[in-house]
Amino acid sequence: xxxxxxxxxxxxxxxxxxxxxxxxxxxxxxxxxxxxxxxxxxxxxxxxxxxxxxxxxxxxxxxxxxxxxxxxxxxxxxxxxxxxxxxxxxxxxxxxxxxxxxxxxxxxxxxxxxxxxxxxxxxxxxxxxxxxxxxxxxxxxxxxxxxxxxxxxxxxxxxxxxxxxxxxxxxxxxxxxxxxxxxxxxxxxxxxxxxxxxxxxxxxxxxxxxxxxxxxxxxxxxxxxxxxxxxxxxxxxxxxxxxxxxxxxxxxxxxxxxxxxxxxxxxxxxxxxxxxxxxxxxxxxxxxx
Amino acid sequence: xxxxxxxxxxxxxxxxxxxxxxxxxxxxxxxxxxxxxxxxxxxxxxxxxxxxxxxxxxxxxxxxxxxxxxxxxxxxxxxxxxxxxxxxxxxxxxxxxxxxxxxxxxxxxxxxxxxxxxxxxxxxxxxxxxxxxxxxxxxxxxxxxxxxxxxxxxxxxxxxxxxxxxxxxxxxxxxxxxxxxxxxxxxxxxxxxxxxxxxxxxxxxxxxxxxxxxxxxxxxxxxxxxxxxxxxxxxxxxxxxxxxxxxxxxxxxxxxxxxxxxxxxxxxxxxxxxxxxxxxxxxxxxxxx
Numbered sequence: 001x002x003x004x005x006x007x008x009x010x011x012x013x014x015x016x017x018x019x020x021x022x023x024x025x026x027x028x029x030x031x032x033x034x035x036x037x038x039x040x041x042x043x044x045x046x047x048x049x050x051x052x053x054x055x056x057x058x059x060x061x062x063x064x065x066x067x068x069x070x071x072x073x074x075x076x077x078x079x080x081x082x083x084x085x086x087x088x089x090x091x092x093x094x095x096x097x098x099x100x101x102x103x104x105x106x107x108x109x110x111x112x113x114x115x116x117x118x119x120x121x122x123x124x125x126x127x128x129x130x131x132x133x134x135x136x137x138x139x140x141x142x143x144x145x146x147x148x149x150x151x152x153x154x155x156x157x158x159x160x161x162x163x164x165x166x167x168x169x170x171x172x173x174x175x176x177x178x179x180x181x182x183x184x185x186x187x188x189x190x191x192x193x194x195x196x197x198x199x200x201x202x203x204x205x206x207x208x209x210x211x212x213x214x215x216x217x218x219x220x221x222x223x224x225x226x227x228x229x230x231x232x233x234x235x236x237x238x239x240x241x242x243x244x245x246x247x248x249x250x251x252x253x254x255x256x257x258x259x260x261x262x263x264x265x266x267x268x269x270x271x272x273x274x275x276x277x278x279x280x281x282x283x284x285x286x287x288x289x
Numbered sequence: 290x291x292x293x294x295x296x297x298x299x300x301x302x303x304x305x306x307x308x309x310x311x312x313x314x315x316x317x318x319x320x321x322x323x324x325x326x327x328x329x330x331x332x333x334x335x336x337x338x339x340x341x342x343x344x345x346x347x348x349x350x351x352x353x354x355x356x357x358x359x360x361x362x363x364x365x366x367x368x369x370x371x372x373x374x375x376x377x378x379x380x381x382x383x384x385x386x387x388x389x390x391x392x393x394x395x396x397x398x399x400x401x402x403x404x405x406x407x408x409x410x411x412x413x414x415x416x417x418x419x420x421x422x423x424x425x426x427x428x429x430x431x432x433x434x435x436x437x438x439x440x441x442x443x444x445x446x447x448x449x450x451x452x453x454x455x456x457x458x459x460x461x462x463x464x465x466x467x468x469x470x471x472x473x474x475x476x477x478x479x480x481x482x483x484x485x486x487x488x489x490x491x492x493x494x495x496x497x498x499x500x501x502x503x504x505x506x507x508x509x510x511x512x513x514x515x516x517x518x519x520x521x522x523x524x525x526x527x528x529x530x531x532x533x534x535x536x537x538x539x540x541x542x543x544x545x546x547x548x549x550x551x552x553x554x555x556x557x558x559x560x561x562x563x564x565x566x567x568x569x570x571x572x573x574x575x576x577x578x
Contacts, residue, residue: 124505144503179499186491187504191511193547194487196566201536201543202475203569210468212573214433215476216413218517221510222480226570228507230563238556247490248548254490255541258482262534267527274519277485280492281515284501 002160003028006063008056008082009070010034010043012126013095015135017067018048020168023137033059034132043132057085065160068094073235075102079109091157093119093164097184099148099177101239116154119161122146122180123170128227141169148177185243192233193248195226291449292317295352297345297371298359299323299332301415302384304424306356307337309457312426322348323421332421346374354449357383362524364391368398380446382408382453386473388437388466390528405443408450411435411469412459417516430458437466474532481522482537484515 005021007014010032018030033053034040040052053059060066060082070078075096086092092115096102099120107114114120125143127134145165149158162172175183202211237244261269294310296303299321307319322342323329329341342348349355349371359367364385375381381404385391388409396403403409414432416423434454438447451461464472491500526533550558 124503126505126507128507143505146503179496182496183499183503186494186500187508191487191508194483194544195511196563197543197547198480198483198540199566199570200562201540203565205475207468207471208569211472211475212569213576214413214435214472215573215576216432217416218514219476219480221513222484223570224510225507226566227574228567230560230567233563234556234560237551237559241551245548245551248544248551251487251490252541252544252548254486255483255537255544258486259534259537259541262526262530262537267523270526271519271523273489274485274522276492277488277515278517278519280497280501281488281512284504285516 002026002064002164004063004065005030006053006059006066007032007049008034008059008066008068008078009074010039010049010132011069012130012132012134012139013123014067014069015039015043015046015048015132016125016137016139017069017095017123017168018043019135019137020140021164022048024167024169026167028064031059031063039132046132046135048132048135056082060085060090062087063090065164066090066092068092068096071229071232071235072096072098072101072239073105076105076109079106083110089117091117091119091160093121093161095121095123096239097122097188097236098239099146099180103148103150103177114150114152116152117157118150119153119158120148120150120177121161121165122148122184123165125170128224130229130232138169140165143170145170145172146180147172147174148180149174150177181240181243185240185247189236189240189244190247190251192225192228193237193244194251195223196230196233199223199226291315291353291453293352293354294319295342295349295355296321296338297323297348297355297357297367298363299328299338299421300358301419301421301423301428302412303356303358304328304332304335304337304421305414305426305428306358306384306412306457307332308424308426309429310453311337313456313458315456317353320348320352328421335421335424337421337424345371349374349379351376352379354453355379355381357381357385360518360521360524361385361387361390361528362394365394365398368395372399378406380406380408380449382410382450384410384412385528386411386477386525387528388435388469392437392439392466403439403441405441406446407439408442408447409437409439409466410450410454411437411473412454414459417513419518419521427458429454432459434459434461435469436461436463437469438463439466470529470532474529474536478525478529478533479536479540481514481517482526482533483540484512485519485522488512488515 030049031051043049123145319338320340332338412434
């Protein structure tokens with residue numbers, strides 16, 4: 001049983017996890033550390049955590065379970081800073097959107113090999129809003145959490161992390177790290193890149209001041225993810241560079257093909273693309289969370 | 290005062306307009322024609338209209354105001370079919386997403402010139418769901434309606450159409466047709482094209498069966514407009530081909546530039562694009578309906 005939980009990197013996900021566990025009846029202590037003091041103060045004020053730690057080492061001292069929720073490229077640095085404070089038997093898990101990079105960086109921070117007590121995880125939940133102030137106690141309810149076990153994985157540690165997410169109402173599935181990164185490049189990383197690029201393109205048009213006030217609901221939803229944290233998404237795209245680049249190349253090719261069809265007035269083929277897309281989305285819609 | 294309203298082309302927009310006017314206290318008769326008999330039957334069953342007409346001419350006979358709500362490339366054909374049924378003084382307006390093509394097609398159907406009694410309009414409201422079954426009585430509440438007056442515009446006709454939309458709770462603004470088409474290519478037409486192309490690209494990946502079930506809320510919102518009517522959007526993109534092509538070209542260039550930055554590990558510049566996009570969206574968000 002977990003008596004003490006530590007959160008290193010306190011934002012939307014860490015804060016929502018704390019609130020979800022509280023809502024599920026978790027009565028142990030929750031300590032947290034974030035380099036931004038506003039996050040800790042806000043979390044205390046909202047009653048999300050019990051204690052604001054002064055460092056990662058301070059946060060994890062006496063913790064049974066540590067949740068690392070920092071931008072993915074800070075994984076190695078954060079692990080190096082917290083490892084000296086871990087007591088024997090403590091489990092560490094993470095919530096990063098890329099899993100190959102996280103496992104590589106954890107190995108680097110721990111003498112070249114991922115420790116048995118590290119469990120790589122990724123909750124498929126979030127909003128475009130960042131920070132603990134936007135955390136929600138039901139953020140993970142009904143959503144997937146992907147665990148990507150490694151070769152030295154301790155099964156009891158994995159079971160503890162699984163139990164933590166199930167207590168939050170999530171459904172936990174396992175996946176190979178490489179498979180995870182290829183899938184989420186398609187469903188999440190590329191769409192973020194496209195949305196950022198689209199909004200930035202509009203913002204550089206001469207008549208931009210007329211454009212945005214005439215945007216409707218379709219625009220608002222299409223661009224919602226362009227309000228996500230630039231720092232977090234810089235890290236994710238960089239950490240999953242190969243998968244994202246490959247898909248971005250395919251997307252550019254498809255748009256060039258569409259441009260050719262439009263220029264040549266091959267409208268039946270344009271229509272066919274629209275029909276295939278709509279049919280695919282409608283077919284899979286029930287499976288999208 | 291409008292005593293009889295006719296809707297030619299009965300779908301989400303026509304049905305929602307009828308319901309909105311009813312909710313606002315319109316007590317006149319509403320007749321409607323759609324080539325798909327299911328639309329008329331559904332509308333009667335839902336109490337949205339009073340009479341299903343057997344043709345466009347039949348629908349508009351005795352109408353004071355006719356609302357044309359067909360896919361934009363059917364404008365000329367629909368106008369030709371309904372004009373013989375119009376009594377003197379009847380106002381005709383439309384709801385098409387492109388305004389230069391509509392005005393050109395109306396002119397073609399009416400002997401080369403847009404008649405004074407035609408008012409070109411575009412309500413900035415809708416959902417990805419088509420058909421009168423999805424119509425809503427509050428669809429236009431708080432949303433913009435753009436009117437694009439032409440050189441021969443009768444001002445009383447324009448005032449009637451404005452009053453109709455204001456009764457539905459919409460805010461009416463005027464705009465040059467060419468300006469309208471440039472703006473909505475950016476806020477609406479290009480995003481639809483990008484969303485269709487993105488979903489279609491994923492649907493042709495080998496591991497597509499693993500991709501869609503792992504999609505989350507970001508994906509769902511980003512791709513929502515890819516569930517829109519392929520026929521309607523084929524018409525809009527074709528009718529606004531020049532504006533959409535120009536922006537598609539810019540978008541492809543920007544994505545190629547992003548691909549170059551990623552390949553060259555110029556991450557600060559990638560980050561800068563994300564930051565600009567987020568700042569622009571947050572800045573304009575209050576203006577997006």
